[in-house]
Every structure is written in C-alpha cells, then in structure tokens.
Amino acid sequence: MPTQTRSDQRRARTRAALIAAAQKLLAERRTNVPVLEITRLADVGLGSFYNHFTDKDELFETAVDEALERFGSILDLLSDHEDPAVVFGQSLRLTVRLCRREPALTRVLLHRGLEITVADRGLVPRARRDIDAGIAAGRFRNTDSRIAVSIVGGGALSLAALLDADPSLDADAAADDFAINILCMLGLSDSDAVEICRMNLPDVDDLLVRTESA
C-alpha cells in the first residue's frame, strides 16, 4: 500500500469537507447556492474546489453517491448466512433502522428521490444481487428481479419519507414489518417471514462505528 504523504492527507480532508458540506446542503434542500458558499461552509479556499470537482453538479452527485455507499458499506458488514432470505431480511431491517439513525444522510437520499432506485451504486445493486441469489437458490419465487427491486427501492424510500415526517413512528417495528412484507412478496409464507424478522440483528451503533473508522 503506498504511503500517504502529508499533502495527500490534506487533499483528502479538503475533499471530505466539501462532500460533507454538500450533504448538509442537500439535506436542507439548499443546492441552489454559489460555489463560494459551499467552500465557506466546508472551510476551504474557493480555488481548492476546482482541484476536486469540475462544477457543483459533480460535487452534489458525488455527495449522493457517497451517502449511498456509506449505507451500502454498513450492509456489507452483515455476516453471511446460508439462507438468502435471512441475508436479505437482515439488510431490509437494517436499512430502515439506519434511516432513523442517520436522518441527514436519509434526507440526502430523499432529496434525490426516485432516481436512486435505478442507481448502479449503493443499495439497489446490492438488493438486486440478494434477490437474484434467492431466486437462484429456489428460496424466492421465480420473478423478474428488476420489477421486484423497483418495488423494494420505492417502498423503502416511501417508508423513509414516512419515518422522516413522523418522528413518533416506531422505526424498529416499521423496519421489521417492511421486511416481512417484502419477504412475503418474494414468496415466503407469512410465518417464515415473521420468524426471520424476529432473529437477532447486529447492533446498528456498532456497525456505524466500524464503518466510520474504516
């Protein structure tokens, strides 16, 4: 692994500060600001913006991508299980819980909206991979995974919007109910789906800490 020089580290810090500022603006739906305001918010010089991004659009796109990848990298920490229905059920239950734990990142994704359900990074390709694995193993119904993943993605976004709008809604219960619905959709019986969604789940805080230090 190549050694990071001091200037590499500074460069990486500047880029991270710009992305964090962009995510903050996205969450507040304030993307219509000049570059100068973004660099002020990130506490970096105006000139350094253009060392990293050609324009605002590229920055905001990267900021959404990184929010998706952050969620995705957390799901990647879930331990493997031989039953693809357990693997996918855990991902679904955890994703909705993360929406409650990371409201700012969630608002970034909500602001981008339905576009992310056709994104080729982040959660959607992982969901499609999990669904395809379950179909191949004969655990899920033989169905068109493009339509199934579209329902899962749109349904997750819609539920995230509901949780964002109603802080009193029990996110854990909603997450498990969401996962039960999706597993039934994929062909599991009600009782099998409920059993999977009552299994122990890794601690969300622990997963968040582990991916932050990565």
Place this chain on the structure above:
Amino acid sequence: MPTQTRSDQRRARTRAALIAAAQKLLAERRTNVPVLEITRLADVGLGSFYNHFTDKDELFETAVDEALERFGSILDLLSDHEDPAVVFGQSLRLTVRLCRREPALTRVLLHRGLEITVADRGLVPRARRDIDAGIAAGRFRNTDSRIAVSIVGGGALSLAALLDADPSLDADAAADDFAINILCMLGLSDSDAVEICRMNLPDVDDLLVRTESA
C-alpha cells in the same frame, strides 16, 4: 342541479386552462416561472389568475391534486367484484398501464414524488381502503396497512419512473408483474396471484374516454 350560466362556463374554462398549463409546466419541471408566463401559456388574462388562485403554489398543488383525482376517478369505474384481491389486483394493473398511456400526467406525479404516497386524495387512500377491505375479509394477511400502502405507493412511483425512463419496457407485462408481487406481499399464493392478474381487464382507452366526458 343548478343551471350553469354562460359566465360560470367561462369561469370553469379559465380555471381548467390554468390547471392544464400548470400540469404542462410540472411535467417539464419548469415551475420556477412568473405568473404572467402561466397565464400566457393558458391563453387567459393575467388578472383572471387571481380570481381562481391566491398564488402559484396553490395552482401547482391543485394541478397535482387533479392529476391524482383523474387517475382515481378512472379506477372508480372498475366494476365491483366480490373478491377484494381481484378488485385490488385490477386497480394495480390498471394504474401502471395508465402511467404508460398518460405520460404527461405521470410526470406531474413523479415530479411531486414521494409526497404523494402520503396524500389524502387520489390513489393512496383508495389503495388503503382496498387493502383494509381485503384484511377485514380475511383474504389478505393481517398486517399494518399504513406500511403496506407505503410500499405499494413507493413501488408504483418507482415503476412509473422506470417506465418513463425506458420506453421499450413492456408496460402491460410490468403492470401485471407489479400486481402479482403486491398480491403475494398481501399473502396470496403465487398461483392465485398469477391467476388474478391474467383475468380480463377493462379497456384503458374506453375508461379514459368515459372519464373525459364526465
């Protein structure tokens, strides 16, 4: 029924022209225009705008509401069936087909995005009523219809975005596949869901004509 005077008729025509102009702008994502441009597009005088709406926001909100109600009134024409799974299956299959047949109205809804999955008019309250009826009849799983309708609404929007982005996608097949997924989610067996989604469906063009003249 009170007789419509000539001035009532003119008033209704002006209002309809303003709403049609607003729907066109929403579909083109050009809502950031002055009122004068809206009245020009509607071919009505600037002053008459304020006889109908207090501001642009009210007009655009009404335009979205009416797009939702247009879709909803089409679903209301579906004949009753004693099996609530058949009723809901038909609604789902027809809704996705309408998205292909009415791309401009669909873009109005896509532009509004996830907000419409919590709207109290249009498709969402109808979907919740149908799901509750199926649960009450013991035909659907006993589940929280708020979460189920959130998945249905988000899934339908996500599929509408997919159809909008890919004109080559077979909308009829996607619509039926969507309905099969949702019926399985609500507890039907794969074979029951497939059977329901192969039943005859009223002609979409015929329904569109009947609601236009209403």
